[in-house]
Amino acid sequence: xxxxxxxxxxxxxxxxxxxxxxxxxxxxxxxIVHISAEDKKELVKIYSLKKIVDFRGDxxxxxxxxxxxxxVSYEHIDILGQTANQGAGLEELLNPKYNxxxxxxxxxxxxxxxxxxxxxxxxxxxxxLTKPNEATLFHCFAGKDRTGFAAALILSSLNVSKEAIDEDxxxxxxxxxxxxxxxxxxLKEKGASTKQLANMLVMLTVNKxxxxxxxxxxxxxxxxxxxYFTDILKLPTTFSKDMQTLYTI
Numbered sequence: 001x002x003x004x005x006x007x008x009x010x011x012x013x014x015x016x017x018x019x020x021x022x023x024x025x026x027x028x029x030x031x032i033v034h035i036s037a038e039d040k041k042e043l044v045k046i047y048s049l050k051k052i053v054d055f056r057g058d059x060x061x062x063x064x065x066x067x068x069x070x071x072v073s074y075e076h077i078d079i080l081g082q083t084a085n086q087g088a089g090l091e092e093l094l095n096p097k098y099n100x101x102x103x104x105x106x107x108x109x110x111x112x113x114x115x116x117x118x119x120x121x122x123x124x125x126x127x128x129l130t131k132p133n134e135a136t137l138f139h140c141f142a143g144k145d146r147t148g149f150a151a152a153l154i155l156s157s158l159n160v161s162k163e164a165i166d167e168d169x170x171x172x173x174x175x176x177x178x179x180x181x182x183x184x185x186x187l188k189e190k191g192a193s194t195k196q197l198a199n200m201l202v203m204l205t206v207n208k209x210x211x212x213x214x215x216x217x218x219x220x221x222x223x224x225x226x227x228y229f230t231d232i233l234k235l236p237t238t239f240s241k242d243m244q245t246l247y248t249i
Contacts, residue, residue: 004039005030006143006175009047010151013168015159019248024048024135026247028151030143030176031056032066040069048135053124055079055140055147077124079146080107081116096195100202104145108210111149112217122233124150125157129239132246142179144172144206149214156225157243162215172206180204 001007007030011023024047032052043049054066054076061076068074092098111117124138140146148169155165183204184197192200215225222228229235236242 001029001035001039001042003035004032004043005179006172008168008171008175010154010168013155013158013160013164015244015248016161017159019159019244021155021158021160022247022249025133026151026154027135027137028143028147029137029139030147030179031060031064031139031141032069032137033064035067040067043069043137044071047137049137050134051075051131051136053077053136053138055120055138055150057081060141077120079117079120079140079150080110081114081120096193096199098199100199101207104202104207104210105213107145108149108214109217111146112214113221118232121150121153122235125153125229125233125239126235128154128246129236129242142172142176142204144176144204145210148172148206148211152211152214153225154243157229157240158248159240159244166208166211169206169211170208176204 006028008028009023010026010028011021013021015021027043027047027049031054049069049072051073052066052069052075054061054074055078056076057078057080066074127134128136138147138150151168152165155168180201184200187200188197218225218228222232226240229239230237
């Protein structure tokens with residue numbers, strides 16, 4: 001993809017029982033804004049895209065609505081909701097006293113524990129059982145946190161190792177390098193200091209510690225990922241088994 005940032009297919013990832021995640025079912029990316037006609041065509045022709053799920057907040061969506069793609073449905077699931085911490089404003093991020101690592105940890109805490117996120121991820125994941133084999137592209141703004149955690153949940157349900165989940169998660173840093181460099185260069189031109197740019201870089205990248213923290217919270221509060229699926233997200237007790245039947249070969 002030339003214009004769709006941080007795009008990839010989760011298909012082909014090997015599971016712990018030596019199966020593979022099916023291709024062209026779980027697609028992830030950053031926001032789908034001003035992408036090329038060629039990329040739209042590739043999504044439909046190559047990946048058979050049927051559905052887009054947008055995890056962004058209402059303000060993000062209203063300011064930069066997703067492009068429409070013919071034959072593809074659109075669903076908005078605001079993962080962090082109106083009351084959750086969706087990240088600091090630009091002025092706060094550029095404050096040299098701002099702690100970006102702590103801010104990121106807070107976001108991941110909300111992804112696991114907030115009612116908005118739990119409701120959103122429940123709706124998102126349940127659709128893979130009620131509407132199976134419908135190629136879905138899910139995204140947020142950068143495709144790194146809300147989207148990264150969603151991908152980790154999908155892969156967990158498919159019996160993929162934590163190491164392989166981490167590998168997919170960390171690909172974001174390479175996939176977003178050009179986009180992140182452009183943001184940083186723009187801020188530098190506006191007079192941002194070295195420390196301020198370093199703070200912003202933290203907010204633009206993923207770190208294994210963040211995802212580890214999310215899974216630690218799941219285990220601490222709910223006992224296991226399976227308990228999180230069934231007790232908190234209210235998914236069927238057979239959710240992971242059904243996902244593996246449908247989406248691994």
